Amino acid sequence: MRESSTPVIADPDPILIAKNVTKHYGERIGCEDVSFSLWPGEVLGIVGESGSGKSTLLRCLAGIDRPTSGEILFRHEGEPISLFNIPEPTRRKLMRTEWGIVHQNPRDGLRMDVSAGGNVGERLMDRGDRHYGKIRRSAMEWLTRVEINEDRIDDRPRQFSGGMQQRLQIARVLVPEPRLVFMDEPTGGLDVSVQARLLDLLRVLVRDLGIAAVIVTHDLAVARLLTDRLMVMKGGYVVEEGLTDQVLDDPHHAYTQLLTSAVLAA
Amino acid sequence: MTMLQHDPDYNFGYLDEQTKRMIRRALLKAVAIPGYQVPFGSREMPLARGWGTGGIQITAALIGPEDRLKVIDQGADDTTNAVSIRRFFARVSGVATTEETSEASIIQTRHRIPEKPLDEGQILVYQVPQPEPLRKLEPSEVETRKMHAWAEYGAMHVRLYEDIARFGHVATTYSYPVMVNDRYVMSPTPIPKFDNPKMDDMPALQLFGAGREKRIYAIPPYTKVKSLDFEDHPFTIQSWTEPCALCAATDSYLDEVITDDHGGRMFVCSDSSYCEDRRAKGHIGKELAVAEALDYVDRGEGASHDA
Numbered sequence: 001m002r003e004s005s006t007p008v009i010a011d012p013d014p015i016l017i018a019k020n021v022t023k024h025y026g027e028r029i030g031c032e033d034v035s036f037s038l039w040p041g042e043v044l045g046i047v048g049e050s051g052s053g054k055s056t057l058l059r060c061l062a063g064i065d066r067p068t069s070g071e072i073l074f075r076h077e078g079e080p081i082s083l084f085n086i087p088e089p090t091r092r093k094l095m096r097t098e099w100g101i102v103h104q105n106p107r108d109g110l111r112m113d114v115s116a117g118g119n120v121g122e123r124l125m126d127r128g129d130r131h132y133g134k135i136r137r138s139a140m141e142w143l144t145r146v147e148i149n150e151d152r153i154d155d156r157p158r159q160f161s162g163g164m165q166q167r168l169q170i171a172r173v174l175v176p177e178p179r180l181v182f183m184d185e186p187t188g189g190l191d192v193s194v195q196a197r198l199l200d201l202l203r204v205l206v207r208d209l210g211i212a213a214v215i216v217t218h219d220l221a222v223a224r225l226l227t228d229r230l231m232v233m234k235g236g237y238v239v240e241e242g243l244t245d246q247v248l249d250d251p252h253h254a255y256t257q258l259l260t261s262a263v264l265a266a
Numbered sequence: 267m268t269m270l271q272h273d274p275d276y277n278f279g280y281l282d283e284q285t286k287r288m289i290r291r292a293l294l295k296a297v298a299i300p301g302y303q304v305p306f307g308s309r310e311m312p313l314a315r316g317w318g319t320g321g322i323q324i325t326a327a328l329i330g331p332e333d334r335l336k337v338i339d340q341g342a343d344d345t346t347n348a349v350s351i352r353r354f355f356a357r358v359s360g361v362a363t364t365e366e367t368s369e370a371s372i373i374q375t376r377h378r379i380p381e382k383p384l385d386e387g388q389i390l391v392y393q394v395p396q397p398e399p400l401r402k403l404e405p406s407e408v409e410t411r412k413m414h415a416w417a418e419y420g421a422m423h424v425r426l427y428e429d430i431a432r433f434g435h436v437a438t439t440y441s442y443p444v445m446v447n448d449r450y451v452m453s454p455t456p457i458p459k460f461d462n463p464k465m466d467d468m469p470a471l472q473l474f475g476a477g478r479e480k481r482i483y484a485i486p487p488y489t490k491v492k493s494l495d496f497e498d499h500p501f502t503i504q505s506w507t508e509p510c511a512l513c514a515a516t517d518s519y520l521d522e523v524i525t526d527d528h529g530g531r532m533f534v535c536s537d538s539s540y541c542e543d544r545r546a547k548g549h550i551g552k553e554l555a556v557a558e559a560l561d562y563v564d565r566g567e568g569a570s571h572d573a
Binding site: 088128136154 | 403412415416418420421423424427428430431432495496497498499
């Protein structure tokens with residue numbers, strides 16, 4: 001069950017490989033023995049109830065927390081490198097350039113007292129861009145792409161609504177054109193209509209840019225809309241895995257059946 | 267040079283010898299890694315932290331009987347902080363003091379670099395309130411140390427970006443961040459950015475002490491110091507439309523001085539020693555007579571001036 005199914009994708013080499021990733025908090029299990037591969041352009045969903053280990057797994061995959069055991073391999077310049085066997089500065093550099101993290105709460109991913117343009121531009125300045133005009137133009141472009149009006153470029157995130165803050169965070173993550181994006185409940189705390197627009201936007205962006213993504217969510221509708229493949233977690237274990245439609249329409253594990261049947265029909 | 271006796275109740279230079287050695291070790295490390303902030307065991311001094319205790323401790327660790335000390339505060343030799351620190355060292359070390367920049371072997375400063383270029387063999391000691399240039403962007407010390415260690419300085423330009431976005435130009439006028447020796451981003455302390463270019467390739471040794479924050483850093487002589495900027499918004503310094511009202515200097519940093527309560531004001535050199543020197547050489551500004559009438563400068567100080 002923990003073996004990956006092999007999707008038909010042009011690039012034969014996975015961008016991210018998790019091998020028996022385990023994270024314990026003292027005696028308690030965060031996540032246990034999770035293995036999977038993620039290919040470029042693919043979107044993987046991780047669903048499960050609160051406390052099932054989704055966020056723990058995501059933090060390990062994104063290089064924020066070191067797993068207790070297991071290995072995470074990221075394909076960088078053609079070679080798989082083990083995320084926690086490389087020096088911290090290299091890992092931080094990869095975190096800034098090769099992948100991005102969209103936090104559930106925009107406050108965790110944005111500088112709240114820096115203007116929208118500064119927030120988006122920071123990633124470019126990190127990379128070494130030193131031309132104000134060009135940085136501002138790219139920032140402007142990205143704000144438009146995430147449907148934030150250009151005249152809000154000098155406003156601070158505090159002055160934005162929740163949905164706008166989240167879109168700004170997405171622009172900030174995507175501007176350096178990462179190859180891999182991690183999203184932790186990207187639509188959490190937003191009302192349904194804003195959620196729908198954000199999901200639409202994410203889908204278009206992910207498809208357009210051909211980036212690989214790992215999305216953690218407890219919302220099966222989000223999973224169905226955005227993801228190609230799904231992993232269902234419970235108590236730290238992956239209990240079911242497969243193509244999204246397959247898992248949602250024909251759930252095998254008792255817990256997945258419970259989860260899908262708990263969705264209210266609109 | 268009259269050798270004064272130092273107050274026998276204190277060790278020479280106030281600090282005990284072990285503390286001086288500790289500070290010298292920190293200084294050596296700081297000189298070896300230009301721009302890197304070296305932690306040191308800052309001591310209690312007989313004045314409040316934030317009043318220049320970092321600079322005083324460096325001076326105390328360096329000073330010897332042969333030294334000549336100059337102390338300036340905002341460029342002036344005769345302001346409270348400068349006078350108090352000068353008196354303090356005269357008492358605890360008995361060394362000669364001077365107001366003449368070129369005569370001094372150690373110059374302790376707050377907020378300015380003297381206008382007269384410094385020479386090899388001179389030491390400039392800065393009093394530093396906040397040594398961490400990244401602090402406004404990153405509150406965590408653990409994180410800022412990592413950022414320095416791995417030269418992750420992208421965030422620094424966010425500060426400049428914000429200025430240009432809001433004001434159309436970089437509005438930071440003091441504590442303007444610099445890159446030292448192409449490696450460390452450093453806070454030049456609250457000197458006006460007018461003084462930043464003087465730090466570059468300076469023949470004198472520059473030492474920085476932050477007493478409250480317990481950090482020492484340094485720029486060895488002839489080191490590259492570059493003010494951060496954007497390609498399309500290059501670094502610029504302040505300029506004034508009029509010369510100094512006392513000495514007619516056009517190349518110095520000017521302070522605004524209010525002369526009455528009807529809006530009267532004049533712009534004068536902030537470096538008092540430089541200004542006096544120029545007046546002694548016969549340079550006379552437009553409002554020198556006004557300043558003398560107000561007792562802002564001593565009468566008849568300008569040698570060739572007829573009041």
